[in-house]
Amino acid sequence: MKVAIVDDDPIVCSSLGTILTATGTAEVIWTAHDGETAVAEYERHEPDVLLIDVQMPGMDGLEASSRILHAHPQARILILTTFADPDYIRRSIELHTRGYLIKQDVASVIPAVQAVMAGQVVLGAEVLQNLPLSGDAGQPVGSAGSAPVEENPRFSSLTDREREIMALVAEGCDNRQIARELFLSEGTVRNRISDILAKTNIPNRTKLAVEWLSCH
Known part of the structure; x- marks a missing residue:
């Protein structure tokens, strides 16, 4: 490289x-x-x-x-x-x-x-905590005073395991870290994230994390 x-x-x-x-x-x-x-x-x-x-x-x-x-x-x-x-x-x-x-x-x-x-x-992880939400006047995700929001319907079909993976993606963990944390293979994690992207119709990992953090 x-x-x-x-x-x-x-x-x-x-x-x-x-x-x-x-x-x-x-x-x-x-x-x-x-x-x-x-x-x-x-x-x-x-x-x-x-x-x-x-x-x-x-x-x-x-x-x-x-x-x-x-x-x-x-x-x-x-x-x-x-x-x-x-x-x-x-x-x-x-x-x-x-x-x-x-x-x-x-x-x-x-x-x-x-x-x-x-x-x-x-x-x-520190970057994810400071992601600006679109339409929120630049207020970062998780900032004090933000109103509670309902979960995005896109995530309603996720399994419990997929939710565990999503939470770690939103924390900034890479596939290796997620695999170690959840006792899975990296290939399984990669496949599960692909499934999540398909289920939610979200194009990439970054936007996936943004959408998740906006409602959790």
């Missing part, structure tokens, strides 16, 4: 690169420290997965992601930042990036990169 890292702190780029290469997860083919350089480098050397920060001098990570995705709609971009800001998260989801992680959760970087490479969408 070939990965690129964009962060205004060279030490972060170096540290992430060391983690990814030392574990044999990926080869880091280039790094950049601002959005404009990231866009230019992506055109020259397209990575399998791009890790990018949000706040950087000049063009920020979200604008850079927007430009890259406009030219390369299938780009696998993983936002890696210190800010679980609802507006940043909303913009990231609207851009159809493949994930949003908080930097402090370094242990999640390797499984997140692997999941994104496998076509999954990854959101950290």
Whole structure:
């Protein structure tokens, strides 16, 4: 796997690169420290997965992601930042990036990169707690003062086991973590999530988590 890292702190780029290469997860083919350089480098050397920060001098990570995705709609971009800001998260989801992680959760970087490479969408637990609800004036999920809501009818046909899996998906767990927690195989978890997506007619894991959190 070939990965690129964009962060205004060279030490972060170096540290992430060391983690990814030392574990044999990926080869880091280039790094950049601002959005404009990231866009230019992506055109020259397209990575399998791009890790990018949000706040950087000049063009920020979200604008850079927007430009890259406009030219390369299938780009696998993983936002890696210190800010679980609802507006940043909303913009990231609207851009159809493949994930949003908080930097402090370094242990999640390797499984997140692997999941994104496998076509999954990854959101950290802290990010899921700050997802903005559409039509809710930007108020994040689970914030104080939010009115109780009834469960979305889409979830009415789920089995008890599927509900257990959904709760863990909404907490930001990946398939391996869910399998370990529920004593299932990863293949079973993957199949159950596919069944849930089909039953609820929700297109992907991110929107699945958003819908679940909006009514639980």
